[in-house]
Structure formats: C-alpha cells, structure tokens
Amino acid sequence: MTPLRFAQTIVRAVARLVPRWQRRDWQREWDAELQHHTFDQHQPFGVVSRSTGALADAVYLRSQALQLDVLVHDAMLAWRNAVRRPAFTLLVVLTLALGIGVNSAVFALLDGVLLRPLPYRDPSRLVFVWHTLPSQNIFEVEATAWDYGDWRSLRAFSEMALVSGGAVTIGGDSEPPERVRISTVTASLMPMLGIAPAIGRGFTPAEDTTDAPGVVVLSDGLWRRRYGGDPAVLGRVIQVNNERRAIVGVMPRGAALPGPTGGDEELWASAHMSAAEWANERSHNFVILARLADGTSLSQASAEIEIRAARVAAERPSHRNVGVRVIPITEQTVKSARPTLLVVAGGVALLLLVASANASTLLLARAANRQHELAVRTALGATRSHLLSLAMMDCLVLALLGGLAGLALGSWALGVMVPLLGNTVPKSLAVGVDARVALFTAGITTLLGVLFGAIVAAHRPASVTASLKTTARTTGAATGGRLRRVLVVTQVALAVVLLSAAGLMLNSVVKLSHVNAGFDPRRLLTFRVALTTQNYAAAPSRVAFGADVLQRLEGSPGVRSAALVSAIPLGGTRGANGVEIEGRPPNPNETIIIDQRHISPNYFQTMAIPMVSGRPFTATDDSRAEPVTIVNRAMAERYWPNQNPIDRRVRVAAGYDSGVWFRIVGVIDNVRHISLSREAPMEMYRPFAQTAVGGFTLVIKADGEPSALGAAARTAVKAVDPNLPVYDMRTMEERISGSFAQTRGTMMLLLVTAVLAALLSGVAIYGSIWYSVSQRVPEIGVRLALGASRASIFLGVLRHAVVLTGIGSALGLAASLAAGRMLSSLLFQTAATDPGTHAVVIAGTMTLAVVAGLVPARRATRVDPMTALRNE
C-alpha cells in the first residue's frame, strides 16, 4: 500500500465520524488535498502524518453538530415509525387534516375580508358619506349631485368622488347587445383610490360634465370576454344605452370599487352630467366617497359635515330632516360579513380543538403501547432529553403530514365555502390560499406537533424498572387513563357547543323558509328587460312594448298569466319617493317616503297577492284616465288607521309626475320586498300604463315547471324587439332561496363542522371505552368467575360511556348557553337559549354515546373467565 493510499484509508475511516450532511464535502476536500500533496522524498510518510489531522477535524465537526444530527436521526426514525403503522398514521393525519384544513380555509376568508387592508391607497383615510333619514330609522341613503358639489368645499376632506351604479345595454359594435353592470364615476375617483387603467387613461375633470364627450373604461373581464383582450380597442366607439361613448382605457384585473355597491362593475363611465343634473338636489342616486384631509380625524370630519347638513336642512325644503353620516370604507365593506365570519371561525376553531383532542387520544394510546420500548431505551442509556426529542419528532412528523393534507383540503374547502356564504364575501376582495395562509397553516401545524409531543412526553414511564417488569398493557392504563377521559369529555363538550349552534341556525333557516312572503312563489318565472334604446324614448312606445310582450307571453303554451313590475320582491332593488297626503298638514319633523312599484293590471293575480279592499288596476287605467294608485296594508294602517283610504289622494314629491294627485283605488296585502326576515315596507303601486317606466321585471305564472318557459320568454321578447337583452332570469323560488343564502350558508358550514366534531367525539368515546375494556379483561374475567351476570357487565361498560358523555354534554350545554349571545344576530325568530334545540342536541349526543359504547360492551360480555385468568 502506498503512503497516499494509506492516508486515504485513514480519511475514509474517520469520515464516519463526520455528520452525514457534511460528510460528502468533507471527504471531497480531504481527498483533493491528499491527492495533490507534493511528495517530499525525504519524508515519504508526510502525507500520512497530515491525514491524521482529519481525525481532529472530524471530531470537532461531530461535537459541533451532535445536537442537530440527533434531531435529523430522530426525524428519520419518526418517519419510519409513521410508515410502519400506516393505519394509525392515516387516522391521525386525517383527523388533523380535517381540523387544520377547515381552519386554513376560514383563515383565508378572515384574512381576505377582515384582516388585510383594502387594495387602495391609504385605505384607512377613505370614507363613505351617506344621507340619513333619522325620523324613519334609515341611516344610509344615497346623496344627490348637488350635495356632492356642496360637500367638496368642506375642509375635512382632501378629495371626494361621486359614484352611481346600475346596469346598461352595450352594443353598436360587431358583438351582440349585452347587459352589463356599470359604475358612473367622477374623474376624481381613480386618483383618490390610487387605482388607474392598465392601458389607456382614466377620466378628465372636463368629462364630468357634458362639455366633453362621454367616455368609458372597460373592466379587464369585459375587455377579454367581448374584445378578446385586443389593445386596439382604445378609441373604438360603442353604444351605451342610447349614447355613443369612446373606449379610453382598460382597468387592471381585479380593480373594483369598495363597499356594497362595488365589485362587479364591468364598465366604468365618466360622469358626463349636464349643469341641470349637477344642480339636482332631489334625486338621491349617488354614493359619495371621500378622503379625510391630513390631520383630520373621523369625528372631526363627521362634526364638520353634520354642521353643514343641519344648515342645509334648515335652508332647503329638499333636505328637511335629512342628516349625514360618515363611515370608513373598511367598516362599510366588511361590516355585514363580520358576524358571520366570526361565528364560522369560532366553529372551525372548536372543530380544530376536537380534532386535536382526538389526535392526542390516539397518540397517548400509542405512547402507552410503546412505554415498554421507551423503558428499554432508557435502560440502554437514552437520556430524558433524547426521549423528549424522539416524542417531539414523532408528533411533529404526524402533524406535518396532517398540515400538508390540511392545506390541500383547505384549498378545496375554500372553493366550496365562498359560494355557500353568498354575499358575505365582498366581490371586490380576492380570497384565496396564498403565502399568508400557508404560513398560518405551518404555524398551527408546528404548534400542534409541539403540543402533542409535550403531552406524550409528559406520560413517559415514571420508573424504568417498573415499566420493564410490567406488560405494556398495564403500564398504559396507569399513566394515560385519566387524561384520555378528560380529552373525551372535552371533545363531547365542544361537539355539543357546535351542534347547538348548528341546530339554532337550522331552526332559523327552517323558520325563514316558512315565512309567508305575502305572495305565492310557486311556478313563477321572472326575468328583467330594460328599454334603453332610442326606440323607447317616448312613453307610449314603452307602454306598447309592455302590452305587446305580455300579450305574447300569455299566448305562449304553458303560461297561465304574465305581468310586469318595476321592482320584483327579493330582487335586490327598490325605488322610493317622498309622498304628500292630501288633507294631511305638512309636518316639518316628518318626511313621508314610500316605496314605489309600477305594475301591469294582472300583477297581483299573477303573484297571488290578496286585495284587502278596493279594486286592482284594469286595462282602462291608462294615460288618458285619472291617475290612480293602490297602497299596501302597512301604508294604510300607518296613515289612515281605522279609516278607509279608498278615494283619498296622494302625490309624489319628485319625478316626472310629481305634483299630480293620484286617487287610491285599492289596498293590497303586504309583501316582504327587501328580505324574508324584514317586515314589509310601505308601498304604493301605480299602473305601468300611466308611468311607463323603462326597466322592469316580467313575471310568468306557469302551468307546470316555470324554468321550462325560459326559451318561450326569450322568444316573446325577441319577437317584439330583437335588440333587447333578457337578463337575470330566475324562478321566484330561486330568488327566495338566494335571499337567505348567507344564513343558510352559515348554517351549512356550522352543521358540517358540528357533524364532523360529533363523529370525532363518537370515535373518541368508542376508542376510550374499547381501550378501557381491553385493560379490564382480567378484572371482568374475575367478576364473571365470581358469578356476575353478563348483563351487568354489559350495562356497566355502557354506563361508563354514558357518564363520560353526560359530563361532556352538561359542560357543552353550559358553554352554549353562555356563548349564545354571539350567535343571536344571525338567528331568525329563534332564541339562543331555545330549549327544544338544546334538548334534541343532548338527546342526539347521548344516543351517540350509547351507539359508540355498544360494540365494546358486547366485547366485555364475551370475555372468557378461564382464558382471562390464565393470561393473567
């Protein structure tokens, strides 16, 4: 052997001391040096002498890395343990994935909606400014264009913008006409929010007025869908309703207005308002957004604008009793979502606790089985810290697997949750699984891993010799039993809390679905049409269109009757107007504002809304006849209590027929127009033939399945005017079910969470009783040998399950009653303490306990006394 080969052998032998992850580089370095070592003829063994230094080097590295190396080794061991018991690993991982997954999904929702700042420049300084009508308990009314001009002079706001939303028909290009959501905005809006078109330009101040031609900016979605993402679209002129508008820009993807009105606009239009429109102080159609001036607080701004509002209210009849309110955009955008999201978050957090308790039970059971092995390790010299490291690694590996599976599950669950929650998640907010969600998941995963490790490590054998002497079975019983029972009781208690919450929500949803909306929603198909093209500028043409379409629809097979209405109940729109009642002296402290509906004669018949008194409209109530109106019961009871309102007269304060007296010819029953959970507003109905509104919903009563009439409805409209788009087509039952989608979504999420928690608790009860029976086999054997009946053994085991569940249920019930107030804002006609719901939940949980206890109890009765005693 040459000296070089000898030196290399030494290095290779010593390399084993070097930590594994450093070994390759270490050996490479030493090999390179040895191979190139210049030989000194006088010292042929110099290379060997130098190679001996490798030992000191390796020992140094090993001593440095000893701790890290042990951890890596333990992690490998933990991984092998996990793979060696696939069924156990799968059970723990699935349990954790369930808990972690839904929490990741709900965190993504919370983060996107409540935690993350809105995507605008300095969003904390942005506010909405609303009018209020305190005398009618209305605290959010759109402002007028005149107010916008007035408020801009206030020093409290550095910037202000005006927005109005709606729907328009676009066309005039090579594409078919289409109905799209539009936001009409002033030039100040985009700079104020800190958003700008991705291509092209925003609006100029001149374009706020009719001095400059009106222009539009496309949303990214409309640009891609309608124009194939063609940048040459800039400069093209399109028809927006009946106006020509040039396209000057395209917004970036995801750009949206804040607040309840924003989020789904496909077209942004310049304000393009005439001097008369800017001076209008009666049309409350505009949402006002503003930025607080530097150094101005919200309360200072509110105070300044309230002083101005009080002065205006005193000076101008149009603003009598009108107040103002300033709301930060963050609060406005997310306030309706907060209670729902917090309840759902609370629910899934409880599920995580249940899943963690369940996983702890499983890990403790396994640790009990491994105590003999741990005792052997201790006897062979393993230190306490090494045993702790082993336990931690075992749990961390399982938690990590659970976390990874949970992240995948959470991403899927989020996709399911967002549509379930309906409007809870504002459309302007992007919600998804991103780095923050992954970080959150990693955080709870690590926390759980460490927690489980600590629990398991806390139950290692107290005495090595005792553990070595006893069998694995008896050791486990002595150390983990009490903790396991505590965990089972905790799981049952948490499951009861969740089941109660879900039960209360279910109760609310059932009650909501049985609310009498005031009309018969069965077999009704509804869709909307807007007469916006030049052809319908004159009122008679609109009336003729309505009559023609209704006639065609009623002539279609399968249609029992057809009608039209300006705002369909639960359709998300309502129109209201100030009203004056003949003979009622004007009261400066009272502004009468009544919802206005414009209907065709057979609307009440089609909707099956009962007449209280008087008559419905007839075909003769047209523009040549006396202007007439029908009021609803709520209005009649408010303004003519114990009197007959028929033949009284009312008139509206604004609009084209303001000043004209309408004779009341009938009283109709109330309809829950806004939502099923809100009382009917006061309403006035007017004949369409006298008002000829340009946008309305058509309602068809079908003989059979209403959705089958969709094609016939489109054909009827197309036959009258092929250029009119038909949109928002839904059966009335779909509208009703959509109106409480948020409550139903919350209920569904809580119910799924509660059922999962209950199932996990059931498994925990089963596991705990089964385990306790296994431990007690010798004792049961002795009792049977001494003459105990099998029935008494059976009942004894079952009693154990019932007692554990009973304690858990009692604790859960107490917690539910204490926390009920959190849920009460989401409930409908259901008390948070509803005894029926709680009784059903407790009965269900106790049944679960009995079912979970049956199999172990039967096992206990089958113990053979002779075998049990012999094994002992």
Added chain:
Amino acid sequence: MRMTLATTLVMQAIGAGHRHGFDIVEVTGYPTGTVYPALRRLERDGYLRSRWEAERAAARDGRPARRYYELTASGVKALEAAVDTLQQLDAARLRVKHAR
C-alpha cells in the same frame, strides 16, 4: 471568538493568498489537526467563507477541485484587531526587556 495565535496565523495566511488547507498548513507550519478545526471555527463564526474551485480550472491543472477559503469583511476586521493586539504585546515585551 477566542483569537489564538494559531487562528490569527491561519487568517493571516489566507489574507496573504494561501487559500486551501494544505497550503495554509505549509505556510503556518501548524499540523492539519490544528489548522482544519481552526478553519471550521472561523467559517462557523463568519470570519471566513469557502467555495469550491471550478471543476474546469482544476481539471486544467490535472487535479480534483479544492475548497478555497477567503476572509469575509468581518474576518478582515478581526484579523486587523488580532494583529494589533499582537503588536502591542510585542511592544510591551520590548519595553519590559529594556527596563531590565
């Protein structure tokens, strides 16, 4: 980190352009069992960094690639401080000698 004479000399050698293990062993005269642990310690504490020589350059010289060490900015500072201390020690020793 404790700056021994050996660590100071190893750093000085690297600063002077002797960049791989046996070269440093040659110029400092310390055994490999002293030089290598010193290199590990200096690298761990951020006074040195190491990189592998490009395979192509090593192949041109007909040898395997070496691990080269170089001083980091904090290594340069630490070396200056250590040399300074040694010089002060030397001056003090001379003063004591003359005083005798």
